[in-house]
Amino acid sequence: MDKIAFLGLGSMGAPMAHRLLAAGHPLTVWNRTRHKAAPLVAAGAHLADGPADAVRDADVVITMLADPAAAHAVAESVLPALRPGAHWIDTSTVGPDTIRELAARLPEGVALTDAPVMGSVDRAAAGELWILAGGPLPVPVRTVLGHLGDITECGAPGSGAALKLVLINAVIGGVALVSETLKLGRALGLPADLVRTELSKGPLSGAVARTFAEASHFPLALAAKDVSLATAHTPLPLLETVHELLTADPESAAQDLSRLRP
Incomplete structure (x- = not known):
C-alpha cells in the first residue's frame, strides 16, 4: 500500500x-x-x-x-x-x-x-x-x-480547480436565491412549509436541499472565499452581491451556509 x-x-x-x-x-x-x-x-x-x-x-x-x-x-x-x-x-x-x-x-x-x-x-x-x-x-x-x-x-492541470469554482458558486448562489424566495414567501403571508415543498419540486430542488441540510458544514467564510476566487476571473454581478451577503455579519463567519435561510 x-x-x-x-x-x-x-x-x-x-x-x-x-x-x-x-x-x-x-x-x-x-x-x-x-x-x-x-x-x-x-x-x-x-x-x-x-x-x-x-x-x-x-x-x-x-x-x-x-x-x-x-x-x-x-x-x-x-x-x-x-x-x-x-x-x-x-x-x-x-x-x-x-x-x-x-x-x-x-x-x-x-x-x-x-x-x-x-x-x-x-x-x-x-x-x-x-x-x-x-x-x-x-x-x-x-x-x-x-x-x-x-x-x-x-x-489539464488546473481544470479540476476551475470546474470546482463553477460548481461551488452555483451551489452558493442557489442557496442565496432560495433564501431570498423563502423571505419573499414569508412577506406574502405564505406558509413556510408550502413554499419549501413547492420549491423542492422545481429546478432549485438541489439548492433547497442544501439550504436545509443539517449534516453539512460549509462555513460562510469559506463560501465567501470561493466567491472571491470566482469573481477574480470575470465580472459576476450576482455573485458579487452574494459575497456582500456572506460577509455582512463577521460574527457568523464560522456558521454553515444554511445560515442564510431566513
Whole structure:
C-alpha cells in the first residue's frame, strides 16, 4: 500500500484521512492545530512534526487546506522535501491560478493533480465525494482517490480547480436565491412549509436541499472565499452581491451556509 501523507485535518480533511487509514494505507498526518490529529493518531496514524517531515517518505501527498494563502505557506515547507516519484494531490478549493503556480515550482520527478471535491463532511465520511480531477491520474492516484468518492476527469492541470469554482458558486448562489424566495414567501403571508415543498419540486430542488441540510458544514467564510476566487476571473454581478451577503455579519463567519435561510 502506498504511504500517504495527509496535510490539513479540518472538517473535511479529517474524515477523508480516516477513510484512507481504514483502507489500510500507512498514513502520516499533519495539521497546524495539532490536537485535531489526535483521533487519527489513536486510530493508527503517525503524527508528523511539520509539513516537511510528513511528506519526506510519502508516495502520495494529499492537502486539504483552507485557501490559496494556506496552500502557498505549506508549499514552502513541502516542495523541498518531496522525493522523486512522489505525487501531490491537492483537494483544496484554491482556484486554477494557485494550482498552476504550485505546479510550476515542483521538483523534478514530482507530479501534481488538482482534485477538489464537491460534498460536505457527511459525504467525506461515507467516501461519497464528487472528485474533480485535473492533471495526471496514474494508478496510485486513482486508487487513493477511489477511497474518497467518484472521480470526474476534467482535463489539464488546473481544470479540476476551475470546474470546482463553477460548481461551488452555483451551489452558493442557489442557496442565496432560495433564501431570498423563502423571505419573499414569508412577506406574502405564505406558509413556510408550502413554499419549501413547492420549491423542492422545481429546478432549485438541489439548492433547497442544501439550504436545509443539517449534516453539512460549509462555513460562510469559506463560501465567501470561493466567491472571491470566482469573481477574480470575470465580472459576476450576482455573485458579487452574494459575497456582500456572506460577509455582512463577521460574527457568523464560522456558521454553515444554511445560515442564510431566513
